[in-house]
Amino acid sequence: MTDHPTLSEFATNETTDSRPASQPSTDETVTMTADERVATYLIEDQMADLTDAIREAVQNGIDSPGSTRVLVSISPERSLILDDGAGVNLESTEGRRNLSVLGAGSKQRSDDETIGEWGIGKGAIIAKGAVRIWSHDTALCFDYRDRRDSDLWEDISGRDGQLVDAEHHLEGMLVEIDHYEDEVPDPDSYRWRRYVRNLRKRFAYVQSRTGVSVVINGESVDKGDPLEAVADSPHPSLTRETDDAILALEYTPHEGLDIYSNGLYVTTKREYGLGGVVVSKGNLTLNFARNDIQSGCDCWQRIDDALEQARDDLYAEVSDDRLTAESREVMVEAMASDSSDASDEQWAERKLFQLATESRISLEEIQATRKIGWVDGAQKGADKLVERGYVVLDTSDAATQRLRDLANDEDTSIAVPETFDVGEQAESEGVWTGYHRVEDESQLNADQQRYLRFARVLASELGIDRDVYYGEASADAWTDGRTYIVITDSAVTSRQRAVWMHDLYLVVLHEAAHETSSRDRPSHGHHFESAFRSLVEAPGNRSSFAKLVQQVVDEGFESVFEEYEVDLQRSEGVSSGQFR
Structure with a gap:
């Protein structure tokens, strides 16, 4: 594993080592209350691995006033996150509280100028190693598990942050995580490459939204303008910009749709039957772990409506024989919804449903016949009936099974003809199915x-x-x-x-x-x-x-x-x- 820069190599115009010798400036500690400690436990459970902690530190660096760049070095021994923003005055009560007390901070959930939320990130950070948060002339240090006993960490333990004097002045802020061994993979593990890849994806569009560049292990993660994300796609694609988001969609349903909140990756959604990216122009309301969107998010509801319309427009460019099982199932769901009358009319002629012969048929053709049959798989006898002009639908196909489910739902808007018994019909037609x-x-x-x-x-x-x-x-x-x-x-x-x-x-x-x-x-x-x-x-x-x-x-x-x-x-x- 290649070593990554120490602080002296990492921060321009600095000559200090990555861990300067420091002494406690006072006996003052910042102690969390019992409720805050309980909340810390909850955060540790939510933040699955080291990338969650680094993500929180990077987000804080992006939000720092005046910040234009966040540098990240991640290696098996330690992680460093350095921003060039205004930093924090740790000698002030407010500064210490914002970086030590869980839930404290100046960020608000309704604030679209910053991308972090609630001031909870520090809980994830201190759970992953001995931590030093250094800004200006002071550092706030934690050794949550009391695993370090040399120099800087000798008198520091537990969840109580302690102030120490820094060796010299540092503009911006540095977060150093000296990893606990059981919180990181083995040094030779392939998971380190995955960590770096996941972090790059996390911040891929943050510069387009905030103007702050993020550099991880010496390489910028910026993917540029999200409107260009599908410019070179070999698949049918479209781009669309609304007041709430930038949509760059392509017909790659198996890959799913990557959702970015104000430039930060949140989750990949597959229920739209599309690939590509969606980048919101403001903060989405996220769950506690920040890996999904909370129900009731008004901004996402508007984006969702725009996505459905864009999806319909993109599907119009895809031929029936190229429609995947995921897409066809999405189309069936849309046809059955009360809000998709236009889709019902538009897609009734599309061949979305599978016959026992593995060929496809449209809803319009199904509804035009007198009776239909259902089989689970292209069974012998069923295919012979199809060859004789009968409509026998294969429910081993997901879209066709969904049609059958909806046909049995009294509240659905999709009507299908009466059914016949495939076995009895095959026998009456002289199509023997025995072996x-x-x-x-x-x-x-x-x-x-x-x-x-x-x-x-x-x-x-x-x-x-x-x-x-x-x-x-x-x-x-x-x-x-x-x-x-x-x-x-x-x-x-x-x-x-x-x-x-x-x-x-x-x-x-x-x-x-x-x-x-x-x-x-x-x-x-x-x-x-x-x-x-x-x-x-x-x-x-x-x-x-x-x-x-x-x-x-x-x-x-x-x-x-x-x-x-x-x-x-x-x-x-x-x-x-x-x-x-």
């Missing part, structure tokens, strides 16, 4: 036996570690995704040898590409299609298949089957309960 494995393979006819034995040899040559059986179903084959594959009569399309051998090559690889059961929830999405195509086009598989076909041509089926010792199973001793 049966043939236990006594000696009962198979000559063609079926040849297909089965060839498929077993083929699976072996292709390196597919699954048993191969014969069965009856409407599907060409099925698998449990792990141990077996069952082929059926429909797996082959011709009795011509060259055709049916290639049919079985494709069918066996198709089932091998399934990592889960293809009987209950056959997924044929992008992941499956990619896996299947890779297996079919793999040079090794194609070569193995070609060699096997040539061997059959040269030697005949029976010779090949004997070489591979492929036998048929009879019903005795065969357990088939898992296939029924």
